[in-house]
Amino acid sequence: MDRIVYDRMAAHDSTHWWYRARRDILADYVAREAGLPEDARILEIGCGTGHNLPMLASFGQVDAIEIDEAARDIASARLGKPVGTAPLPELGGVARGAYDLVAVLDVVEHIADDVGALRAMGEVLKPGGKILITVPAHPWMWSAHDVVNHHQRRYTKASLDAAIRAAGLRHGGLRWFNSLLFPAAVAARMVGRLTGKDDSDDSPPPKLLNAVFEKVFGLERHLVGRVPLPAGLSIIALASAR
Numbered sequence: 363m364d365r366i367v368y369d370r371m372a373a374h375d376s377t378h379w380w381y382r383a384r385r386d387i388l389a390d391y392v393a394r395e396a397g398l399p400e401d402a403r404i405l406e407i408g409c410g411t412g413h414n415l416p417m418l419a420s421f422g423q424v425d426a427i428e429i430d431e432a433a434r435d436i437a438s439a440r441l442g443k444p445v446g447t448a449p450l451p452e453l454g455g456v457a458r459g460a461y462d463l464v465a466v467l468d469v470v471e472h473i474a475d476d477v478g479a480l481r482a483m484g485e486v487l488k489p490g491g492k493i494l495i496t497v498p499a500h501p502w503m504w505s506a507h508d509v510v511n512h513h514q515r516r517y518t519k520a521s522l523d524a525a526i527r528a529a530g531l532r533h534g535g536l537r538w539f540n541s542l543l544f545p546a547a548v549a550a551r552m553v554g555r556l557t558g559k560d561d562s563d564d565s566p567p568p569k570l571l572n573a574v575f576e577k578v579f580g581l582e583r584h585l586v587g588r589v590p591l592p593a594g595l596s597i598i599a600l601a602s603a604r
Contacts, residue, residue, distance in 0.1 A: 363472070364510045368410065368433045370565060375413035378566045379576035383583075385417045387539060388467070388494070390583040392421060395534075395600055396492050402462035405486065407453075408469035409445060412437030418465060427456070451478035458485050465494045468596075470525075471513045480529035484603050493531070493601040497522060499538070499594065503551055507564065522597055531601040539586045541594035542578050 375381045392398070402422030406414060409426040411433050418424050419441075426445045428434040438445045448456050450473045464483045473479045483493050497517045498508070504516060515521070519536045526533050540547075566572045585591055586598065 363430070363512050367511055367564075368430055371413070371433070372411045372436055374566055375411055377572070378564075379572045379579060380564075381413055383576045383579035384540075385414060386580055387583045387586055388414070388496075389417050389420065391587050391598065392418075392463070392494065395587050396421075396463060396494065398422065398462055398492075403460060403488070404463045404465065405456070405461045406465040406467070407450065407483070408466060408472070409433075409437050412440035412445070414465065414467060415441050418463075422462065425461075427453075451475045451482050453482040453486060456486050459488055461486050462488055462491045463494060464491070467494070467496045468498065470495060471497050471515055471517065472511070474514055476514070476525050477528045480525060480531060480601070484529060484531050484601075487603060489603075491602065495522075495526075495597075495599045495601060496539075497597050499597050503548070503595075505551060505554070517597055519597060522599065526599065526601050530604060532604050533599045533601045536597055536599045537586060538591045538594035538596070539582055539598050540579060540596045541591040542582060543575065544592070544594050547595055 398421050404418050404422050404424045406418055406424065406426045409415060409428045412426065415424055415426060415437065424441065426437055426441055427448050428437050428445050429447055429449050434445045434447065448454050464486060466483065470476050470479060480493070487493065498513065499517055501516045501518065508516065522536055567575065582591070
């Protein structure tokens with residue numbers, strides 16, 4: 363990712379509606395769907411500034427990986443121990459068969475060899491372990507945001523399913539999320555294209571609007587994994603070894 367993306371993450375990951383609501387949604391989803399043992403061993407790959415680490419730590423012992431040095435320093439401070447540097451797709455030096463949960467939250471789309479990356483994640487799971495995957499959806503929504511984040515692709519359900527299966531994994535269903543705000547996001551994206559103002563700035567909106575967006579997105583914590591949602595900005599899945 364461009365340096366500015368990490369800088370914005372560090373500045374806004376505790377206040378931006380997307381980060382805050384997504385953490386709540388993911389926490390509920392993991393609690394309901396992952397079937398983790400008490401004191402699970404968890405690995406977050408591509409943890410950025412570590413804003414998800416406290417949430418993941420509520421489920422067990424957490425290790426983390428981040429390749430950007432500045433973001434890794436922030437994440438290490440949050441985690442209270444050094445964050446590793448093993449890059450995908452190899453995950454060199456990461457213990458095989460060690461983890462109950464691997465979290466890759468908006469990470470797989472950055473990796474050229476997504477199948478190889480998913481295969482390596484499967485290798486570090488304990489028997490019965492799960493990979494929590496979130497990815498951006500809809501290739502037709504490609505924008506300056508994807509460029510500045512160095513995305514290789516946006517996914518459809520079919521393309522994510524194919525990558526998971528090609529990696530020798532299986533999943534319990536691919537689900538949309540960030541669906542309630544999807545119409546507004548599509549409208550904003552279309553306006554940007556028509557006006558030539560395709561903006562990569564993902565700084566928080568004004569305080570009141572930020573609060574409204576967080577409230578609306580946060581409603582999905584009660585829905586994801588329980589009821590089918592309409593098309594959303596993201597796809598979520600739990601994958602495991604066959």
